[in-house]
Amino acid sequence: DGGITQSPKYLFRKEGQNVTLSCEQNLNHDAMYWYRQDPGQGLRLIYYSQIVNDFQKGDIAEGYSVSREKKESFPLTVTSAQKNPTAFYLCASSIDPGQYNEKLFFGSGTQLSVL
């Protein structure tokens, strides 16, 4: 079955540590996205990529980094510079980001907590 796989489901970070969240899709989608979800707030865009080897900052990119070396994979690194990393992180993809009615397909999320 096609879909988006995020791992791990739960992740703990120590102070000063970088952690990487995995996102893999086998939908053959061109575009991939990372969102952060906090209680009482809407999903906020961290980074997005429309094509391999290219990505753009979203609204809250500070303290995060990404790579897009393969079409299927879009890992997110939460660096030690992100001072408030505790949140639910959602990865998403879409077939053709240029289509105005293009819907997002989401992974099941990673809950990151700080020890």
Add this chain to the structure above:
Amino acid sequence: GQNIDQPTEMTATEGAIVQINCTYQTSGFNGLFWYQQHAGEAPTFLSYNVLDGLEEKGRFSSFLSRSKGYSYLLLKELQMKDSASYLCAVRRFGTDKLIFGTGTRLQVFP
């Protein structure tokens, strides 16, 4: 800038009808999406509106009025499994990004 408002929480009874409102303020509006998200799970696509009017999909319908910056999601014949958060998201013209509201948490009681 952009602003999207939804009620934080709603409750309803199994078998009833509920309407979840979403108001938005944005320049260059280019479509509104509704997603359903069960706790701790992935949001899933429900509907898309770009023209004024009502779009019906089984028990779920979505309405849009662009002049009023207003949309609603109508859920009929509520079932317990409809207990979830409902996310309203707006796309601006010329951008691939969606702006999400805070979501409305719906609880359905027997």
